[in-house]
Amino acid sequence: MSIPNPVPSYIAPLIAHFNDYLPMDAEDIAMLLPRVVERKVKRRQFILQEGDVCQHYNFVVSGCFKIYKVDEKGGEHNIQFVTENDWATDIGSFHAEKPSELYIEAIEPGHILQIKRPDLLFLYVNSPKFDRNFRVIIEDKFVELQNRLLQSFCVNATERYLAFLEQYPELSQRLPNTQIASYLGITPEFLSKIRKDLVSK
Amino acid sequence: MSIPNPVPSYIAPLIAHFNDYLPMDAEDIAMLLPRVVERKVKRRQFILQEGDVCQHYNFVVSGCFKIYKVDEKGGEHNIQFVTENDWATDIGSFHAEKPSELYIEAIEPGHILQIKRPDLLFLYVNSPKFDRNFRVIIEDKFVELQNRLLQSFCVNATERYLAFLEQYPELSQRLPNTQIASYLGITPEFLSKIRKDLVSK
DNA sequence: AAAGAACCTTAACCTAGATTAAGGGTAACT
DNA sequence: AGTTACCCTTAATCTAGGTTAAGGTTCTTT
Incomplete structure (x- = not known):
């Protein structure tokens, strides 16, 4: 050939x-x-x-x-x-x-x-x-998806957000927060609150 | 051989x-x-x-x-x-x-x-x-796992329980409710409440 | 350049589900 | 056969995160 x-x-x-x-x-x-x-x-x-x-x-x-x-x-x-x-x-x-x-x-x-x-x-x-x-x-x-399921079960929203920033630093720049919130399983309003609380610490 | x-x-x-x-x-x-x-x-x-x-x-x-x-x-x-x-x-x-x-x-x-x-x-x-x-x-x-993730995102605990009963009728007999609750991502106490509410309807 | 659409934030209020505690039932090792 | 461990339920209280609403900002499209 x-x-x-x-x-x-x-x-x-x-x-x-x-x-x-x-x-x-x-x-x-x-x-x-x-x-x-x-x-x-x-x-x-x-x-x-x-x-x-x-x-x-x-x-x-x-x-x-x-x-x-x-x-x-x-x-x-x-x-x-x-x-x-x-x-x-x-x-x-x-x-x-x-x-x-x-x-x-x-x-x-x-x-x-x-x-x-x-x-x-x-x-x-x-x-x-x-x-x-x-x-x-x-x-x-499969492994990626399983880790995502484990996280959504075992970890609260703030830690999921921090893990996302660490695992996908490039995506967190590239995407609007509305999309990230939807991925994390929370509302944009609550993500906004999480971000505020993280800064004030 | x-x-x-x-x-x-x-x-x-x-x-x-x-x-x-x-x-x-x-x-x-x-x-x-x-x-x-x-x-x-x-x-x-x-x-x-x-x-x-x-x-x-x-x-x-x-x-x-x-x-x-x-x-x-x-x-x-x-x-x-x-x-x-x-x-x-x-x-x-x-x-x-x-x-x-x-x-x-x-x-x-x-x-x-x-x-x-x-x-x-x-x-x-x-x-x-x-x-x-x-x-x-x-x-x-992979498909099974993805459906599970979709459910845990899009559907509340009562509907997840009903879907579980339908999808795994045999397992729901075979397993204690504590284990089912853990699979659904809720506490046994809350599953107990869901079951009560379902019966009283 | 203007208008609209999408995005971000704050804050007051609301709810699904967790936690704690307690009593009774049932299965399983000795 | 007895006892220990697990299981189920109810109810009071608590909390993570949702909802609604409103104002300001920044992209996109024309």
Whole structure:
């Protein structure tokens, strides 16, 4: 199999990302290339809306996305922020081909790389490296999610905020406090109070 | 490769479990067999304690386990119950070989099948089916965990309790309310109140 | 440049759920 | 068979965080 030369430059971050796990050879890359589509996303644009089936694995090349759910009263609850070199997908909806309960929305303009379900299944069947890499990627995401659940159970809002600042110092600059509050599971008003109390100490 | 005939009967549930995903052939089973150890577990026995590295993937053949974290004040927070044909492992600790923050404890006496880290890595390297199967298993677990996080964010305690009864009718019979309360993120006293209010309606 | 939309903060008041305490019931080791 | 440990419930009191409302500020879009 031959690789287009040069490989389109927008794909480099994705290949680099896979190489962090099990390095890809020329054949893997040749298989991957025609199955990846680049897409530009504007601020506030959705790449997934409640009720739609999540059709793509979305790899974020640039920009910042929020994955959130809207409750019965219309309140938004951020479950995850996704930035450069990470995946923004509703895995449940994608694999079960069921309507999603989630929204994925761009907080900043950005670029993503999309792989469609049949294409990803093709990759899984034709090169075991993709099974391996996505297994490890999802293990990492599982651990991240589990830590988030543990924190929301075991730690109060002030400490969750401090932990967030420590774990995501860059995000805390990049995001409005309303979004951070939603991620922490509190109101913007209460976050404001926490911030005031922290300063006055 | 030849399979011991008969295959030890205690292993049947594990093979059946894998067959739910990508069916195993004789070679896969031959590879798996010598790497699985059966273990009997008594009520209240730990298969993982905080501070220890999680050394095994534990498949539950019978019994019921809780995975929980102890907070700074000594309170226990159940993050998951594990029963027949499911896995009870701290994936983060296992893969990173770091001390766990979690306890895994038997609520009932039971049997588990254990696979050690080097053995699982061997299986991953020597048959891509294991990568595939564990990828899908972990995807399912990720979705389960994500739904749990969504619920704890978007839904109040009464509705979470009702959802628990609906989703795990069997567990709600099998477990004391103290354990269910801990899973729901509330105190046993408050669960008691919820139950009373539900009855009086 | 103006207008609107989103964001941040403060403060008074409100509520879901925690805490403490106490009594009675039930399961499990000796 | 007895006793210890766990479990369930009720009720009074308390608190972390929510709600509402209002004023000021800063982005965004036209």
